[in-house]
Amino acid sequence: MNPRRTQRSECGCLAASLVGFVSLLALMVAAGFLLYNRITPSSGNEVTLRVGYTPEKAALFETLVTDFERTRPRTPDGKPIRIQATRLDPDTMLSQALRGELDVVSPDSSIWLSQLDDAWYAQGNELPLVGETVRYAVSPVVIAMWEDVARSLGYPDKALGWGDILARAQSDPQFRWSHPSTSSASGLLATLAQFYAGAEKTRGLSEEDVTAPATLNYVGALERTVRYYGEGEWAIIEQVLSRGREYLDAFVAQEQLVIYFNQRSRDKLVAIYPIEGTMWEDHPLALLEKPGVTIGQRQAFRVLSSFLLSHDVQMRILSFGYRPTDLTIALDDPSSPITAANGVDPTQPQTTLQVPSPAVVQVVRDAWYYTKRKTNVYLVADVSGSMEGEKLAQAKEGLLVFLDQIRGPEERVGLIKFSSEVTHLLLLDEMRRNRAALVEQVQALEAGGDTALLDAVEFAYSQLQMLGDSERINAIVVMTDGKENNSRWTLPRLVDKMRRGNQSGVPVVVFCIAYGDDADMATLQEIAEATGGQARRGDPETIGQLYKILSTYF
């Protein structure tokens, strides 16, 4: 055999073998990729937990979820865990949980878990919906007050409470205080505390106590001194941070937010732990035992819980001003922000109020609508040509949501529409008389014409000033999707009129909705700020929710 031929033949064989081997390897790598991709998050082999959390702890919860995902968490059998976190107010959270749209809930208080189970049983279920639960942070509900205001009431030598707030608010018309609506834990807990004070009890609050005329009168007197309500303590603290002392003298919030404020402001708030007792926001994380919950989800819940309860994460929770649930961590740790310098006292509260049964809690929520400070509110709707089609349809839905949320029969609502001109569709009247007419008028709205925004606001404002009703919250909720182009009033004149009117007449607050990208946010901002109101952005997807949020202020 020719040695050169043999060598060439061997080389050819080697080359063929190498090509074959490389091809085989490439095939295996490709197969590996394909198989791997089947188990990556995009493929469905991962475990997803849909978690609803309440807005007041958004900064903390979003940070913790980001940190958790950075650890590339997996279940014990190796499946990647993905957290789909959604910020929800407690009422929406409960509704979504009951519809099976959430796997885990983290409201601000365990009170909502009892309410959730009650609603679950009412649907005919025998076993509870709320399953395994852990608490990763707690914070007591306090009355946040400017330090000098507190001192004028006797702080720190005298223990203060709800009675002091009432006495001050009734004796000083300039005193402005607020608590969120009962759709947040701090609002509900503040309301419960008022009903306890009204019933002259610290425990055993019954349905009879809540509905007794004397209690309702007491709570009504206290509520009449509330400036206006709001969607939650987080929204209040943001307003106080941006507007400072002119916004409120005192408000109800969890202790953590007092610390949050004092770390960011030169002015100082102090936490008043009411002597009658307070309650705790305990931030539970609960797995929902709905039909179809998988073993993977149970495992993922455990992994998330363990993460939240781990020492390092608990220290991080402390750094946010919450009291960690890891009891090995001392509140006087050198890194702890729970200090007198931040306006809080780690040895407080001394006593809590007794949490009534879910049935009594529901009665309190219902009774609050009768005792709360009533409202005169004008809804001012843009029906200019640019609103045509889907935009107007969604805006009408939003207005209907708003009307649905205004539950008290004595609340007064009126309706104004504007395009090239301003039309007073419905006079301000009590909802027990005009609810049906309001719904009918909203449904009949049609679009066309220009945008006389300033004239419409001025008209609504003048109506409220003419009424001169200082007993109620006077407000305008105005929505526009475009720019002012057809008013007789100019912005400086309108702002000047409202500023002067609010000082000499009844205070009227304007909430503005900038609907879509074309809305003139700067103008709306100026209108809102002149009255101590707010301007928010909305679009066809969010307009309903935005109207719902604004309804919590009344």
Place this chain on the structure above:
Amino acid sequence: MNRTRIIFLLVLLVALGVVAVGLYLRRAGGVEPLIQGPQTLEIRVVCALPVEPFVTEAANRFNAEGHKLEGNLIRVTVIPMDGLTAMSRWERGEMEPFPTVWIPDSRYLVELVNATFKEQRGRDVFLTGGEYRTRPIAISLFAWGIYASRADVLRAKFGDINWSVIHDAATAKGGWPELGGKPEWGYFKLVVPNPNKNVGGLVAMVAAAGEYYKKTSINVADITNPQFQKWLKELMDAVTDFSSLSAYSVENLALFGYSMGDGGQLLESDLLVNMAGIQTRWADPLVIIYPEYITWFDFPYTIWMGEETTALEKNAALEFERYLLQPDIQKLAVQRGLRPANPDVPVTGENSLFERWSSQGVMTVVPRTTAMRSPDREVLLALLRWFDLNVTER
């Protein structure tokens, strides 16, 4: 290198490649092993909450040590569940996945479930005799845990603390100022777990009944006595919160301090485990006082004897039981405030919580007391029904 060697080398490389990819995919959890190894015996232990940390720690050690039975690896998984919840799930047939072992809080819960299954299957599913009989793995008593400042005031006014004193404190209309305490303490706040969520709540009511009647055995007539019910209601009205929070009991006492509970009759092991946390979080320490009428949990290790588990699984469960009762493992129980079931293991020694907190009133040997008898099914149901009607709906 000749052709044969090259081909051999290539085959070897391909084989290595297959193994590497296989290992990678297995780590990613994507594929089953190519060859089935020996069977893994999965032992699922549904475990009462007060002993779950101890049993889980023991199970982790057991799993790490790779115990085998007839060549099969035993793997223990612990599922925490309150005794009453577990009892309800057994009886409704809702144990999923099916447990091999149940460690409830107390032996009487086993007897109650056994009674239910005896009606269905005509035989016991948990045995009281023989190799597979139910055996306790640890013991814990119910004792008073009260914040020291509050205990001092109660002792000064009433003397020894017992259910009668607690009742008087609970019904004091003026709250703590009337009892000699500070106004800011509010009213007297009792800690009793929600009996629907924590079997300790039921035991607390049974203990209260024992002291009320000055006897060790409680029957349905005692529970339904209107005078007793009035007395018990007045006690329960001093509990701050029976909502979701109350499943935790001592944890609440530690986390929320005296603001939520001045004290209560609670499981000694829970009190001991949380004692350090209470002292870290609240300036006021807790004291422990032993009642005259003692109730306790014995945490029986109970192997399911139905056909839902194999003989091999039952024997594997037995292996884990023996492991739990070994002296070294029983010492872990002591470190978690539990009294050991193995009489050779003392409650004293290294890391003993009983020694650490003796200054707070903890006793290694409990003085002569009166032991309450376990309540029967009718008594438990009557108490639960009364609770639901009169307390939950208050």
